Amino acid sequence: MRSLSEIETVSKRSSRAAGYSWGIAEEVAKNIRLLEIFSLPGIKNLNSFFKKKKELRLENISLINQNNEATKNEYCPIIAGVNCLDQIRTLENLNEITFKKISYPLLFLPFISRASEIIGKRIFLKIDDREFLLNYNNNIYSNYTKNEIVESGESIYFKILENRDSFEEREWNELYKLSEETFVEENESLKQSGAGAGLTDND
Amino acid sequence: MNVSLRDPNIVMKLSRLGSFHQSKLSFLRSFLKEFKDWDYKRDLFELNENGHGTAVYSFKKENRVYSLICFANELNENERSDRVIATKWDAAFTLFDGVPTKQDIERLRNEVPKQEVGRLSYKELTLSRANKSVRVFNHVVERLSEGKQPDNDLLSRVGYLYRTTAVYGSGKFGLADRFRIKDREEIYGPFRLEMMLVYFVRQFTFDQVNHVAKSKNSKKAVKLDVNICKSLGIGNSTGLGMAPFIVNHPTLLNNWISAREISLKKIREIKIISEKDKKLFLECLKKSIKNVTSWNTESEYQKNKIKFLLSDLNKFIFYLDNDFNFEQDYAFNELYLHLEKEYCEECIEYVVSMMMEPYDDITSPLIKEMSSEEDKYFNIPTERTVEELKTILEKKYPDILTIDFSKNENNLNFWFISKNKEEPRLANRFDEVGADLEQPLAIARDIKKLYELLSVTKNSLTIARFLSTNNELRHVVRRAFIVEKFPYSEIQDNTIGKKIVPIDMLRLKLSFFGALKFDPRSDKWLRICMFQGAPLPEQLKNYDEHWVYN
Numbered sequence: 001m002r003s004l005s006e007i008e009t010v011s012k013r014s015s016r017a018a019g020y021s022w023g024i025a026e027e028v029a030k031n032i033r034l035l036e037i038f039s040l041p042g043i044k045n046l047n048s049f050f051k052k053k054k055e056l057r058l059e060n061i062s063l064i065n066q067n068n069e070a071t072k073n074e075y076c077p078i079i080a081g082v083n084c085l086d087q088i089r090t091l092e093n094l095n096e097i098t099f100k101k102i103s104y105p106l107l108f109l110p111f112i113s114r115a116s117e118i119i120g121k122r123i124f125l126k127i128d129d130r131e132f133l134l135n136y137n138n139n140i141y142s143n144y145t146k147n148e149i150v151e152s153g154e155s156i157y158f159k160i161l162e163n164r165d166s167f168e169e170r171e172w173n174e175l176y177k178l179s180e181e182t183f184v185e186e187n188e189s190l191k192q193s194g195a196g197a198g199l200t201d202n203d
Numbered sequence: 204m205n206v207s208l209r210d211p212n213i214v215m216k217l218s219r220l221g222s223f224h225q226s227k228l229s230f231l232r233s234f235l236k237e238f239k240d241w242d243y244k245r246d247l248f249e250l251n252e253n254g255h256g257t258a259v260y261s262f263k264k265e266n267r268v269y270s271l272i273c274f275a276n277e278l279n280e281n282e283r284s285d286r287v288i289a290t291k292w293d294a295a296f297t298l299f300d301g302v303p304t305k306q307d308i309e310r311l312r313n314e315v316p317k318q319e320v321g322r323l324s325y326k327e328l329t330l331s332r333a334n335k336s337v338r339v340f341n342h343v344v345e346r347l348s349e350g351k352q353p354d355n356d357l358l359s360r361v362g363y364l365y366r367t368t369a370v371y372g373s374g375k376f377g378l379a380d381r382f383r384i385k386d387r388e389e390i391y392g393p394f395r396l397e398m399m400l401v402y403f404v405r406q407f408t409f410d411q412v413n414h415v416a417k418s419k420n421s422k423k424a425v426k427l428d429v430n431i432c433k434s435l436g437i438g439n440s441t442g443l444g445m446a447p448f449i450v451n452h453p454t455l456l457n458n459w460i461s462a463r464e465i466s467l468k469k470i471r472e473i474k475i476i477s478e479k480d481k482k483l484f485l486e487c488l489k490k491s492i493k494n495v496t497s498w499n500t501e502s503e504y505q506k507n508k509i510k511f512l513l514s515d516l517n518k519f520i521f522y523l524d525n526d527f528n529f530e531q532d533y534a535f536n537e538l539y540l541h542l543e544k545e546y547c548e549e550c551i552e553y554v555v556s557m558m559m560e561p562y563d564d565i566t567s568p569l570i571k572e573m574s575s576e577e578d579k580y581f582n583i584p585t586e587r588t589v590e591e592l593k594t595i596l597e598k599k600y601p602d603i604l605t606i607d608f609s610k611n612e613n614n615l616n617f618w619f620i621s622k623n624k625e626e627p628r629l630a631n632r633f634d635e636v637g638a639d640l641e642q643p644l645a646i647a648r649d650i651k652k653l654y655e656l657l658s659v660t661k662n663s664l665t666i667a668r669f670l671s672t673n674n675e676l677r678h679v680v681r682r683a684f685i686v687e688k689f690p691y692s693e694i695q696d697n698t699i700g701k702k703i704v705p706i707d708m709l710r711l712k713l714s715f716f717g718a719l720k721f722d723p724r725s726d727k728w729l730r731i732c733m734f735q736g737a738p739l740p741e742q743l744k745n746y747d748e749h750w751v752y753n
Contacts (some may be wrong), residue, residue: 001325003375003378004382005380006374022643023674023677024674027677030581062672063668082670086667087671088585114582117582
């Protein structure tokens with residue numbers, strides 16, 4: 001079994017060899033490590049992507065808008081991803097972002113997972129029919145478990161989720177009430193011997 | 204009194220870092236301290252009459268066990284090489300997490316001797332190999348088998364029976380990733396498991412030499428005297444592999460240097476030096492001189508450094524004995540200020556290390572801070588502005604920004620990874636091919652480039668917008684934001700210039716390991732000795748922490 005350290009090193013060097021700057025190669029290395037930790041096919045997709053990258057004639061995108069549509073070919077997942085990560089504070093205000101056509105979209109995913117950690121909000125990501133709930137870069141909840149190469153994403157969408165409770169107030173109150181059963185009812189004597197008893201706070 | 208931390212622009216210069224010496228913070232010393240109350244055992248020792256076979260050593264405490272598995276193999280004279288290009292060694296080792304089963308040992312017997320081309324698993328923590336110092340080993344076998352102890356002069360000139368030529372950890376070749384073990388309290392200090400491996404290997408070399416001598420002449424042979432064993436360490440040949448490590452791990456580097464700097468600051472802030480502490484400092488300092496006078500090297504560069512160090516130390520000790528008043532307030536601060544004025548960098552840093560000796564209460568808590576969670580600082584704060592980044596560069600890289608990289612002498616070398624051994628190398632970019640595959644280790648040059656670019660960019664632009672069109676410099680943008688938080692994370696020198704002495708970078712790292720007697724064999728590799736004078740495993744439960752100077 002390859003260690004995560006080996007995965008990171010080889011991903012970094014191969015990204016540089018594939019033409020990315022050292023700084024971006026460092027990002028890709030962290031991302032592939034992340035995908036592999038989350039049991040998503042990072043190495044498999046990166047290898048396939050680099051083999052086909054030249055013939056794909058990918059489009060780069062620098063500034064991310066609410067709706068982003070590649071004009072001729074697909075977007076590069078790494079350049080699109082790194083710019084989403086860098087610009088996440090601005091994108092947070094747009095709330096929902098869409099892309100048409102990203103090549104190897106699983107390579108785009110970890111950038112958004114890391115963005116979730118940066119803004120401290122969950123992000124819902126949809127790549128065609130694959131759904132991912134990115135939880136602050138701590139874990140990923142998904143309906144997708146295949147260990148496969150995904151060469152193309154036609155429709156990619158992500159939505160930044162507000163930090164809201166996942167339960168109703170009524171449910172909270174019911175549970176809180178039950179938790180109160182661990183407390184001791186104070187009688188007069190306990191009140192008299194409690195911290196601060198007998199002192200005036202108007203001194 | 205509040206003493207300021209030393210300026211990174213002075214401390215982080217290569218000549219200063221290359222003058223660092225071992226101290227109480229050094230990893231091999233903190234390793235011994237941590238493991239002194241663990242149970243040591245030799246679990247297996249199956250060697251033939253020539254010393255070839257398998258051995259297992261372990262440290263155990265409660266449910267935790269670390270086992271060193273040694274494979275000693277026959278090696279032809281013409282196959283023995285300390286260079287990283289070697290493919291066979293006298294012995295190969297791995298540190299196993301737990302107690303290895305017979306199946307584990309059989310699996311590892313096929314992999315460990317192959318080193319870089321073998322495959323390890325998450326059950327193994329570190330990996331190493333070593334070669335005999337044949338002349339010394341054979342001499343010791345000969346003498347012991349005749350019932351005599353070896354020639355002390357020869358032993359003290361060399362200092363070890365075996366030299367390791369690499370020690371690997373942290374996920375290399377399939378070894379366990381650090382995340383699997385990082386929460387174990389006993390390994391909070393850096394490189395602790397690498398230190399454990401080397402320490403066990405040292406014991407193996409004594410057991411092996413005794414075994415071979417006894418096999419040679421079972422009636423007459425005697426064991427190597429315990430005090431002689433204690434005076435021997437493990438040699439190590441180190442090349443450029445270590446140099447990029449300190450550039451590639453900026454927050455870790457910061458935490459090492461920072462522990463040293465905070466120690467010094469706190470010591471300088473002590474108002475009254477107790478008689479006991481003063482005595483210990485002086486004792487360690489005076490006794491340590493023998494480590495300098497017995498420091499053998501063929502390197503003119505190092506000989507010169509030793510000459511100045513020795514002369515300065517003698518002058519300094521004379522000053523302490525005759526002119527210095529330890530009764531005055533903040534005596535160590537006065538001493539430090541005097542050092543900075545009068546002595547060479549080697550001597551200053553030597554004495555700084557000595558000053559720590561009496562102050563366990565200051566150094567011990569800092570040892571636990573010497574690791575780093577590097578990933579925490581990886582993301583670039585892209586909401587910051589160009590103006591802020593420019594200010595960071597001006598404040599944190601003042602001398603680097605004055606270097607003219609259009610001059611060939613300042614841009615002479617490039618770092619690359621060799622294809623045959625995947626090891627870092629340094630070469631002249633104007634004479635050699637391969638500069639187009641340069642590694643991102645020319646930090647000074649790229650920081651200067653970044654500064655020039657920022658200077659013609661709108662101040663209010665966010666880093667996110669700046670990077671969207673300037674990702675070529677992303678690696679140094681990240682570093683600049685790291686150095687803002689971690690002042691000692693960056694070498695404040697040019698690592699590709701004509702004047703670079705790469706062994707300064709090795710020396711820095713090795714001093715934190717706790718190495719003694721740096722012996723440069725060229726400007727690109729050196730030999731050192733580790734654990735020389737250290738207690739043997741059987742003596743660990745009750746040992747003198749100042750053993751380095753005994």
